[in-house]
Structures are given as C-alpha cells and as structure tokens.
Amino acid sequence: MANPIPLRTADNATPDAVVEVRDICKRYGDVEALRGINLQFERGKLTTLLGPSGCGKTTLLKIIAGLVPATSGQVIVNGRQVTGPGPERAFVFQDFALMPWATVLRNVAFGLELKGMPQAERHRIARHYINEVGLSGFEEKYPHELSGGMRQRVGIARAFSVNADVLLLDEPFSAVDEQNRRKFQEDLLRLVDKERKTFLFVTHSIEEAVYVSDRIVLLSPRPGRVSQIIEPAIDRSAAPDVIRRDKGYLDVVEEIWQGLRQYAE
Amino acid sequence: MKLFGIKIPMMTSLIFWALVWEIVGRMDVIFLIPPMSSIIAAGFGLVQTGSWQNATLITLRTFVLGMAMAIAVGVPLGVAMGRFKIVDNIFGLWVNMFVSAPLSALVPVLMILFGLGETTVFVTVFLFAVWIIVLDARAGVMQVPPSLIEMGRCYGASRFTIFTKIILLSALPEILAGIRIGLIRGVKGVVIGQILVSIIGYGELFELYSRSFDMERFWALTIILFAAAMVLSAVVEHFEKRIEYYAGAR
Numbered sequence: 001m002a003n004p005i006p007l008r009t010a011d012n013a014t015p016d017a018v019v020e021v022r023d024i025c026k027r028y029g030d031v032e033a034l035r036g037i038n039l040q041f042e043r044g045k046l047t048t049l050l051g052p053s054g055c056g057k058t059t060l061l062k063i064i065a066g067l068v069p070a071t072s073g074q075v076i077v078n079g080r081q082v083t084g085p086g087p088e089r090a091f092v093f094q095d096f097a098l099m100p101w102a103t104v105l106r107n108v109a110f111g112l113e114l115k116g117m118p119q120a121e122r123h124r125i126a127r128h129y130i131n132e133v134g135l136s137g138f139e140e141k142y143p144h145e146l147s148g149g150m151r152q153r154v155g156i157a158r159a160f161s162v163n164a165d166v167l168l169l170d171e172p173f174s175a176v177d178e179q180n181r182r183k184f185q186e187d188l189l190r191l192v193d194k195e196r197k198t199f200l201f202v203t204h205s206i207e208e209a210v211y212v213s214d215r216i217v218l219l220s221p222r223p224g225r226v227s228q229i230i231e232p233a234i235d236r237s238a239a240p241d242v243i244r245r246d247k248g249y250l251d252v253v254e255e256i257w258q259g260l261r262q263y264a265e
Numbered sequence: 266m267k268l269f270g271i272k273i274p275m276m277t278s279l280i281f282w283a284l285v286w287e288i289v290g291r292m293d294v295i296f297l298i299p300p301m302s303s304i305i306a307a308g309f310g311l312v313q314t315g316s317w318q319n320a321t322l323i324t325l326r327t328f329v330l331g332m333a334m335a336i337a338v339g340v341p342l343g344v345a346m347g348r349f350k351i352v353d354n355i356f357g358l359w360v361n362m363f364v365s366a367p368l369s370a371l372v373p374v375l376m377i378l379f380g381l382g383e384t385t386v387f388v389t390v391f392l393f394a395v396w397i398i399v400l401d402a403r404a405g406v407m408q409v410p411p412s413l414i415e416m417g418r419c420y421g422a423s424r425f426t427i428f429t430k431i432i433l434l435s436a437l438p439e440i441l442a443g444i445r446i447g448l449i450r451g452v453k454g455v456v457i458g459q460i461l462v463s464i465i466g467y468g469e470l471f472e473l474y475s476r477s478f479d480m481e482r483f484w485a486l487t488i489i490l491f492a493a494a495m496v497l498s499a500v501v502e503h504f505e506k507r508i509e510y511y512a513g514a515r
Contacts, residue, residue, distance in 0.1 A: 094412070
C-alpha cells in the first residue's frame with residue numbers, strides 16, 4: 001500500500017531551506033510512529049502537516065522543536081543539528097500553555113523574560129505583538145478572563161515576540177470555535193505575509209490546511225510517512241470569501257480528501 | 266437567609282442558640298450547663314488571669330513551631346514526591362497510612378518518647394498537620410499541565426527556572442489548600458496533645474476546670490478555642506481565594 005511519491009531530498013536542497021528533516025524515525029516501544037521522514041521547509045513559507053489522527057504529525061513537530069528526541073535521523077535548522085529546544089524556534093501549543101497566574105503582558109513577554117531581557121524592553125516588544133494579534137487593551141487581564149480564541153492569540157504573540165526564525169504551530173485553532181477560527185486563519189495569513197518567518201502548521205482540518213498553506217504535507221498513519229505533497233496555488237490577494245468559493249481551492253480540498261478517505265473509518 | 270418572607274441576619278442562629286442555652290442555664294437543669302451570660306463573664310475574667318495567658322503562650326508556641334515544622338517538611342516532601350517517582354514510592358504508602366490514621370492513639374507513645382512536656386505537644390501538632398500538607402503539595406505538582414513545562418523548555422528555561430517559575434507557582438493553590446487543612450488539623454493536634462499530656466497549657470486548665478466542676482471557665486475556654494480555630498481558617502481561606510483568583514480556571 002505504501003507508494004511514496006518521489007520527494008525532493010537533502011541532495012537537491014534549495015538554498016533557502018531553513019529547516020531540514022533527514023530520515024527521521026520515531027518508535028515508542030514497539031509502536032512505530034514515524035518512518036523515514038525527509039522534508040524541507042523554506043523561509044517565509046507556511047507548510048502544513050496534515051493527516052488523520054495517529055499519523056505522527058504532532059510528534060514530528062515536537063521532534064523539530066527539540067521537545068521529543070527522534071529514534072534516528074536528524075533535524076537541521078539554519079545549518080545546525082537540533083539537539084533540544086533553541087531560540088530560533090518558537091512553539092504554539094494546542095492547549096495554549098499560558099501561565100494562569102500571569103497577566104497577558106507577562107505571558108507574552110515570558111520568552112523574553114527567560115532570556116534575561118530587561119523589563120521595560122520586553123514589555124515594549126510584548127505590547128507590540130499584543131497589538132499585532134489584536135489584543136490591545138487586554139494586557140493586564142489574566143488568561144481565565146479571556147475566551148479560547150483570545151488565549152491562543154496570547155500564545156501566538158508570545159511565539160512572535162521571541163523573534164524566532166521558525167514558528168511551530170501545533171493544532172493552534174482546534175480549541176477555538178468556528179467563527180473565530182476563520183478570523184484567526186485570516187489573521188495568521190496576514191502575519192505570515194508581514195513577518196517573513198517559516199511556519200510549520202499542524203492541523204487535521206483539510207479546509208484550514210488548504211486555506212492557509214503554501215504547501216501541504218500529507219502524512220499517512222501507522223507508521224507515519226509522507227504520502228503526498230501538495231502545493232495549492234491559491235491567489236491570496238483575493239478576499240477570504242472569494243478564496244473559500246474559489247474552484248482551485250475546492251479542487252485541492254477534494255483532492256486531499258480523496259487521498260485521506262481511505263483512512264477514515 | 267429568609268424565614269416567612271422576612272430577611273434575618275446571619276448571626277441570628279448563633280444568637281438564638283445562645284438564648285436557648287441561657288434559658289436552660291437559668292433553669293438550673295444540669296450543672297454542666299451554666300447560663301451563657303455567666304460563661305461570657307467567666308471568659309472575660311479568664312483572659313485576665315496569669316494562668317490563662319501563660320497557657321495561651323505555651324499553646325501558641327507549640328502550635329506555631331509544630332506548624333512551621335509541618336510546612337517546612339511537608340511542602341518539600343510533597344513536591345519531591347510529585348516530581349520524582351522514587352521518592353513517591355518510598356514515602357507514598359506511609360503518607361497515605363498516616364493521613365487517615367487515628368493519631369491520638371499515638372500520643373501516649375510520644376509521651377514515652379518525648380516526655381510530659383512541650384516537645385510531645387509540638388510533635389503531636391506536627392504529626393496531625395504534616396500528612397495532608399504532603400499529599401496536597403504532591404497533588405498540586407502532579408497536576409501541572411505537561412504543555413506548560415514544554416512551553417518553559419521551548420522558550421529556553423533551565424530545569425531550575427522551570428521548577429521555580431512554573432511548577433511551584435502552578436502548584437501553589439493546592440499547596441495552600443493543604444496548609445489550610447493542615448492548620449485546622451494542627452489546632453486539633455495542639456488541643457488533643459495538651460489534654461493527653463494534661464500538665465501543660467490548655468490541657469492543664471481543662472483538667473483543672475473539669476475536675477473542680479468550674480463549668481463557666483471550662484466552656485469559656487472551649488469557646489475561645491473554637492473561635493480561634495475558625496478565625497485562623499478564615500484568614501487562610503481569604504488568602505487562598507486571592508491566589509485561586511490569579512490561578513483562575515485551568
């Protein structure tokens with residue numbers, strides 16, 4: 001059943017690859033979570049890891065983040081091998097991972113606080129990104145006073161404020177309701193455009209993946225492998241509502257669904 | 266509270282029962298129950314006596330020392346149990362056993378070990394309070410969300426920083442809840458310890474008053490103790506609520 005499509009591998013690396021994943025395998029005891037993953041991620045692009053649950057997409061993201069060690073293989077970020085978390089990568093968590101005892105401002109500035117940046121400077125940067133994600137006026141609120149969507153905006157502002165080259169987003173919108181999710185996706189596209197960072201995005205929503213991605217990596221489950229890479233060439237200058245009804249957009253959604261439906265029960 | 270559509274103030278029930286007590290006392294039914302008014306009068310007299318002040322000093326001293334020790338041992342032990350499996354395996358069984366054990370039964374043994382003095386009472390307070398503090402601190406550390414620790418690692422926190430800035434703060438509401446319950450248990454410990462040792466502090470006074478059938482003073486002392494325990498609990502609860510507010514919904 002494994003019929004891997006020929007991939008671009010490390011041999012013909014594009015010069016602008018920020019993150020390179022080489023032959024990553026991951027086993028949890030007897031369970032093989034990932035097998036032979038080879039991928040590259042270019043600067044300024046948003047790549048989505050998409051697949052059914054159990055395909056190891058979050059595991060792969062955490063290996064790239066340096067939070068989970070790979071069983072074999074290498075991850076190379078900016079030409080250096082990853083051995084743990086590093087300042088050039090920032091992570092956005094599915095459950096937000098905000099400190100409930102700290103204000104929005106302190107949460108956003110926490111990455112900078114850990115770097116030992118003086119308070120005035122880190123608050124200035126944090127305020128800038130709080131404004132960027134549309135949370136001005138909420139600086140002194142606590143996480144439990146915010147809605148789920150607003151909490152994730154705090155998580156995203158925190159990731160931006162450390163000025164990492166690579167942003168790793170682990171199903172960031174899965175705990176956000178549908179209307180806010182769409183607004184969120186639009187805001188994310190604006191930020192991708194503005195910040196010129198490399199985004200790695202994990203989701204299980206096909207529509208979301210097609211809407212936000214420059215490139216979609218489809219993973220197949222048990223063990224997780226790359227089954228297909230799709231580059232939805234969608235004109236992002238159009239209005240969001242136009243894009244969502246665009247034929248090209250809908251065709252890509254359909255194509256991915258055809259690729260994934262074999263895994264649906 | 267409302268009764269027959271009329272709003273009645275909170276202290277009403279207290280005043281009502283005090284009145285019933287007063288009437289029963291005046292009727293002279295049983296010598297155990299003197300009128301409330303004379304108990305209160307005895308109370309005011311009592312707090313001016315040197316023996317009461319001395320007993321209070323001893324009680325407070327043993328209580329504060331015992332609690333300080335219980336917190337100083339209980340919180341670090343609970344945190345270590347929550348963090349390290351091996352510590353948990355070593356102490357888990359004992360802590361769970363002692364938290365529900367009838368510790369009063371141990372006091373006579375303590376008397377043999379530590380003599381008929383303040384040390385025994387101090388150890389009793391410690392033993393009454395420490396276990397629940399350990400268990401709550403352990404629970405608090407164990408419920409720290411794994412993603413919060415991953416967040417710390419991602420943004421470059423050292424193990425020590427993760428411990429001080431994330432784990433301890435995250436466990437703070439549970440640690441404080443444990444201390445509050447520990448304080449209440451500690452009050453029981455100090456009273457039970459003193460009564461069983463019975464030659465120091467309030468234990469001596471209780472012994473003296475009940476033997477000489479001085480019921481006014483006996484009840485006055487009881488009421489003072491009850492009130493002190495309630496005030497103590499309320500103070501910690503107030504402090505705890507503020508922490509809970511910051512900790513908010515997890």
